Amino acid sequence: MATAPATIIHGPSAPPANMFDTVPGYEGTIAGGGGGYLPPPPPSVPMPVPEQAPSSPDWHIPSISEDRARESFATYVSSKCCYSSAPVKEGVITNMESFNTYRYRLETFMESRSTEWSQEPYTGQPVDAGVQPAPGPWQIAAQPPAFFQEHKQTIKVPYTSSVKNCHFCLGMGRNPCTTCAGAGNKVCWVCNGSGYRQSDDRCMHCNGRGRENCSSCSGSGSCQCDTCHGKRQLLVFINLIVKWSTEKDEFIAQDSxxxxxxxxxxxxxKELFKDAQYMVYPVRGFPDVSVAQASERLVRDHQVKYAQTSLILQQRQTIELIPITKVNYMWKGKPYVYYVYGNEFKVNADDYPATCCCSVM
Structure with a gap:
């Protein structure tokens, strides 16, 4: 009878710290990332100043017709299975009011960089660590996407590649089989290890041994190392991760x-105003003071929050007028209200007077 499975012995699950060389400019780099974003260097030339705010446009307030309001109301009611169409057909519009409601949006498109130690099986790739100093994280060229498009690029940092013994298999190229714990065999599933099936009938599946060869390792007790793919050595190097992202903040002015x-x-x-440049200038002369104040605050906040860890490439600010029409109408001698709003002419009617009870218990 074969002996019991041996205890599995593995190399460390994570690379030891001394596996990686010290590379000037990359001292905080760790395996698997998580070292945080690298602050961009100070500019070598004066930063471009924001262009002056463009002349104020005509802040025109669109209005809708009574027919448009009724049509939107009818579409809304028809989408509700419990709503009667009587208020739509019989209701009399008594007043329509348009309101100034603005949405300000600031977008900051930026580039962030971080580094991590990486590894791959060594199969003869070039080894260049120490040949010359590695370029700094922000000296490596990367091709950005179009403004305000999300993208990520991974670049192998030149002159950081070296060869090390695989830490997981300790340079052996193989590890104990996890299925049989390195024994090369396991309990026979037919006789459950007894060597017999019924009474004194020898188990034919394992020839009475009570154990069978492990199919995962073909009885050898070990499998090819998944980390080095059996090559015994790893090429270790620093990867630069370049990420382009857009941070966005919005402000909606309160209305009455x-x-x-x-x-x-x-x-x-309806887009009333759009401004895109390297650094935008806070909106000036807007009829709603709260929008101008929001622009001042968000432009400042984005500079403080993002310029320390990322390179700002472009900013864009827009102002939309969201049309809201408050429709007052009478039905059966009582006053009611509904709202038509947005370019989509959506309707809100919380106090709709003709609903039926059809809730499912």
Whole structure:
């Protein structure tokens, strides 16, 4: 009878710290990333100043017709299985009010860089560590995408590649089989290790041994190392991860229409103003003071928050007018209200007077 499986002996699951050389300019780099983003170097030339704010456009407030309001109301009601169409057909519009509701949006497109030690099986790749100093993380050229498009690129840092023995298999190229714990065999599944099936009938599957060869390692007790793919050595090097991303903040001006702000987050508006440049200038002369104040605050916040860890490539600010029409109407001698808002002419009618009870218990 074969002996019991031996205890599995593995190399360390993570590369030891002394496996990686010290590379000037990359001292904080660790395996698997997580070292944080690298601050960009100070500019070698004066930073471009924001262009002056463009002349104020005509902040025109669009309005909708009574027919448009009725059509939107009818579409809304028809989408509700429990709503009667009577208020739409019989209701009389008594007043329509348009409101100034603005959405300001600031987008900052930036480039961030981080580094990590990486590894791959060594199969004869060039080894260049120490040949000459490695370029700094921000000296390596990377091709950015179009402005405001998300993208990620991984670049092998030149002059950081060296060869090390595989830490996981200790340079053996193989590890104990996890299926049989390195024994090369396991308990026979037919006789459950007894060597017999019924009474004194010898188990034919294992020839009475009670154990069978492990199919995972073909009875050898070891398998090819997954880390070095059996090559025994690893090429270790530093990867530079370049990430282009867009950070966005929005501000919706409060209005006196009575429509909840969360409804406005689901619709688009008419674009009144758009400004894109390296650094935008806070909006000036806008008729709603809160929008101008939001622009001043968010432009400042983005510079403080993102310029320390990333390279700002472009900023864009827009102002949309989200049309809101408050429609007052009478039905059966009582006043009611509904709202038509956004470019999509969405409707909100919380106090719709003709609903039926059809809830499912």
């Amino acid at each position: 229409s009575g429509l909840r702000v969360e409804n406005l987050e689901k619709v688009s508006g």
